[in-house]
Amino acid sequence: MKARVSDILKRLIAFDTVSSESNMALIEYVRDVLASKGIEALIVKDETGRKANLFASVGPQDTPGIVLSGHTDVVPAAGQAWTVPPFEATFKDGRVYGRGTCDMKGFIALAIDTMLEAAEHDLNRPLQLALSYDEEIGCVGVRRLLDVLEMAPLRPFLCVVGEPTLMQFAVGHKGKASYRTYCRGQEAHSSLAPRAINAIHLASDFISSLRDSQRRIEQHGTRDAGYDIPYSTVHIGRIDGGKALNIVPNLCTLEFEFRNLPADDPQLLLDELRERAEALVSEARQVSSVAAIDIELMNEYPALETHPSVEAVRLLHSFAAPGTEHIKVSFGTEGGLFANRLNVPVVVCGPGSIEQAHKPDEYIEDSQLQAGEQFLQTLLGSLRQ
Secondary structure, X not given: OOHHHHHHHHHHHHOOOEOOOOOHHHHHHHHHHHHOOOOOXXXXXXXXXXXXXXXXXXXXXXXXXXXEEEEOOEOOOOOOOOOOOOOOOEXXXXXXXXXXXXXXXXXXXXXXXXXXXXXXXXXXXXXXXXXXXXXXXXXXXXXXXHHHHOOOOOXXXXXXXXXXXXXXXXXXXXXXXXXXXXXXXOXXXXXXXXXXXXXXXXXXXXXXXXXXXXXXXXXXXXXXXXXXXXXXXXXXXXXXXXXXXXXXXOEEEEEEXXXXXXXXXXXXXXXXXXHHHHHHHHHHOOOOOOOEXXXXXXXXXXXXXXXXXXXXXXXXXXXXXXXXXXXXEOOOOOHHHHHHHHOOOEXXXXXXXXXXXXXXXXXXXXXXXXXXXXXXXXXXXXHEO
């Protein structure tokens, strides 16, 4: 690993950019590092001014560029059994430990280093850097950056999202839509429970419908063998209801998600689920008119599907390391938003393994950082005049 990459990575890890916190100190650091080579950076802040995206470009302004995209936020380390300081890079046993080393500050350090080197050469195509915030809570921040990039006179030639793929080319990932559901009943003394509507019971029936949907999808829905889980999935992650054992609860709240294959439309799944919810409510209203199931969208981002035959992907593959394959991943990225909003081909490719992400003692192998460095150096070489 280059000394400059090591130094940059140390600084990046030291910034506590858990999604609930500000990322401005990290963004300002990257802005200043780029400025040291004369690279100007566009800062796109959120409405509070506590968080921001960054976009920078090196090279000609009249040609579509190649974007290196990464998110600056990380998941929390609190409550996990770390044996090393989570916000301090620890180098040992051929690994770098620290929160975000794998997901995905290792890639960001490599991308910044490549941008600095790009500034020393004449390029035939721009190399660009896009850093976003709040990816870990649903690819939230990058949308404000895409609002700006949509208005630019030129769209990118290619976007490389540096999520950890062990340097394989992921050309597809699932989309995600998450929902909060309010199941409403009628309170009563528990001794009179049959005369009321128990919101937890209503929620249980709704969950049963969700599980029925999953079984039908698994047995009869679209399949894509390129994914570890080759079909769309339905998952219930949270439920809350009731105040006391002797009170029939009037509210039960639950949260669920769809993770859909590119070929499946989550809206169709939702429409089917709403029909089932209406049937449950219709039956419950025979007891009480206040019964209801209200479903609200919390967040969504689209699936990604980039055909390997696209010119930009073939070019990227032409100088990839031997053994690089086209894969598909079940986790989501901002890649689907880049593809949908900017109509740009996207490849997800970065150092490290997703198996190490979000865990205590998160780490990235030195060998993976070296592989990422070699890939970006070769990419830069293809852009030189």
